[in-house]
Amino acid sequence: MIKWKFLNCICxxxxxxxxxxxxxxEQPVDTEKADGSDSIxxxxxxxxxxxxxEEPTTESIVTESxxxxxxxxxxxxxxxxLGVYVQGPEETDVLADSINTLAWFDRFDQTSDYxxxxxxxxxxxxxxxTLQPTDWxxxxxxxxxYDDLIIEYFKKLSSDNRANTELFVRLAHEMExxxxxxxxxxxxxxxxxxxxxxxxVHIVNLxxxxxxxxxxxxxxxxxxxxxxxYYPGDEYVDYVGLTLNNTLDSRExxxxxxxxxxxxxxxxxxxxxxxxxxxxxxSTSDEVRNEYIQSVFDYLGTYDKCIGFIFLxxxxxxxxxxxxxxxxxxxxxxxxxxxxxxxxxxxxxxxxGTIISILLFVVLGFCIEVIF
Numbered sequence: 113m114i115k116w117k118f119l120n121c122i123c124x125x126x127x128x129x130x131x132x133x134x135x136x137x138e139q140p141v142d143t144e145k146a147d148g149s150d151s152i153x154x155x156x157x158x159x160x161x162x163x164x165x166e167e168p169t170t171e172s173i174v175t176e177s178x179x180x181x182x183x184x185x186x187x188x189x190x191x192x193x194l195g196v197y198v199q200g201p202e203e204t205d206v207l208a209d210s211i212n213t214l215a216w217f218d219r220f221d222q223t224s225d226y227x228x229x230x231x232x233x234x235x236x237x238x239x240x241x242t243l244q245p246t247d248w249x250x251x252x253x254x255x256x257x258y259d260d261l262i263i264e265y266f267k268k269l270s271s272d273n274r275a276n277t278e279l280f281v282r283l284a285h286e287m288e289x290x291x292x293x294x295x296x297x298x299x300x301x302x303x304x305x306x307x308x309x310x311x312x313v314h315i316v317n318l319x320x321x322x323x324x325x326x327x328x329x330x331x332x333x334x335x336x337x338x339x340x341x342y343y344p345g346d347e348y349v350d351y352v353g354l355t356l357n358n359t360l361d362s363r364e365x366x367x368x369x370x371x372x373x374x375x376x377x378x379x380x381x382x383x384x385x386x387x388x389x390x391x392x393x394x395s396t397s398d399e400v401r402n403e404y405i406q407s408v409f410d411y412l413g414t415y416d417k418c419i420g421f422i423f424l425x426x427x428x429x430x431x432x433x434x435x436x437x438x439x440x441x442x443x444x445x446x447x448x449x450x451x452x453x454x455x456x457x458x459x460x461x462x463x464x465g466t467i468i469s470i471l472l473f474v475v476l477g478f479c480i481e482v483i484f
Contacts, residue, residue, distance in 0.1 A: 193280075193387065193420030194450060195240050196437075198227070203425065203437050210450040213280075215240040215422045220258070220265045232274040239279035240329075240422055242389065245311070247299045253311035262315060266323035278325045280420075282389045283315060284308070286333040286355055287342055305341040312344040329353055331389040335379040343382065352384045357392040357424060358404065359432060365407035366391070380417070387420035388412075392434035402442050409449040 195213030198204050204214070214237035216224050231239035243265075248258055269279065289296050289303040302308055312330075319326050331353040332339040343349070356369060363369040370376065379386060393404040412418045423446075427435045436442040 191419070193238055193240070193422075195238070195420070195422040197390075197422065197425050199426065204230075206437055206443065207447075210447045211237065213238040213240050213420065213422065215242070217242045217244060219244050219246050220261045223265065223268065225268075228268065231279065232269065232277045235277060239277075240282065240387075240389075240420075241279065242282045242285055244298070245284055245300050245315075250300060250302060250304070250307040250311040254307070254314045256314070259318065262318050263322050266319050266321075266326070270323040270325055275323075275325055278327060280329050280351070280387065281319070281326045282329040282331050282353065282387075283312065285331040285389060288332050288334075288339050290338060308342055309344045313348050316344070316348045327351060329387055329389060330384075331355065331387075335375040337378065340378070346382075346384070349382075349384060351387050351419075352379060352382045353387045353389040354379060355390040356388055357390055357394070357432070357434065359394045364404075365411070366404065367407060367411045370411070385419045386417060387422070388418070389422055390424045391421055392424035392432075394433050398439055398441050401436065401439070402445050405436070405442055405445055406449065413449070 193213040194211050195215045196203070196207055196211055197215040197217070198207070199216075214227060214231055216227050218224055218241050220243070228239065231237050245253065245258075252258065284298075284300045286298060287301055287308050288305075289301045293301075296302075300308070300311075316328055319328070327350040328348065329351040330344065330349045332342060333355050335352075335354055354375070356366070358366075358369050391408060393401045395401045395404070408421070412421055423436070424434045425437055427433045436446065
């Protein structure tokens with residue numbers, strides 16, 4: 113009898129270890145990639161501020177199985193979104209198994225059709241589009257002057273089966289024109305907050321009519337008292353965010369950049385889910401950049417108020433060298449942290465599922481023991 117109990121316990125223990133190993137080491141399924149298109153670079157401004165996140169959410173990951181079994185890719189409360197701005201297929205190839213969100217810059221009159229198809233037709237990723245009304249007069253936007261272009265773009269996002277696939281649109285970001293700015297870096301930046309809000313509301317109303325699958329992200333350069341006048345109102349915003357591209361070596365960590373400059377409280381005050389629309393690090397030292405990327409994951413990986421963060425991956429100018437997919441050191445760190453924090457869309461089994469499975473095997477073992 114003792115020998116039988118011993119063998120029974122060994123079997124239960126071995127089964128439990130096997131299930132735990134499978135749950136923690138499920139390998140990603142390789143996905144084929146389409147050919148790339150262009151995107152428009154974003155430039156970060158001189159700044160005085162910081163951002164933060166919003167109400168707590170449970171940490172759950174978009175899984176490969178959900179892509180296969182569902183007809184569309186839902187954006188739901190509790191999921192977390194990790195993305196990278198990409199320009200071509202070579203970047204999606206190296207990042208494919210480590211992100212669940214694909215980000216890019218679009219214009220109403222210049223779209224990245226390949227990336228739209230990759231997300232909305234193939235359901236490979238959640239789309240995060242930074243949509244730029246480049247060279248448009250904001251007052252003419254609200255008057256309806258550009259409606260044909262706007263409607264045509266939204267129809268492209270919701271045509272046929274695409275209407276069932278939700279996506280993020282970060283519209284006219286970094287809109288504030290602060291007195292401290294010598295000039296703007298985007299055509300829609302203005303000190304006329306009223307004109308900006310009217311244009312935003314007009315575009316969102318059209319979007320909700322022609323592309324109801326879009327979730328709207330309002331994202332100033334910094335969150336503080338000054339930018340509150342640019343907020344369109346809760347009815348017209350689904351998510352809030354910030355641009356946090358670090359160009360100063362004096363900011364040694366993401367935590368320091370985000371919290372110590374005092375913008376977290378302002379962003380959280382909107383009581384909206386928070387997605388950081390751009391995160392990047394510039395330094396002449398790859399080691400310094402690598403440590404900073406680690407600090408991003410250290411902070412956001414345990415910060416349950418953040419439901420999404422998107423890394424900028426483009427070199428814009430000499431003082432803004434943000435691309436990291438061509439640096440083996442940083443890329444390895446990025447992928448390792450992503451898998452360790454379980455942000456990937458391929459995480460098939462959760463820890464809860466693993467624990468339940470182990471308990472079931474234990475119960476089964478006791479049943480066998482009672483029967484025999």
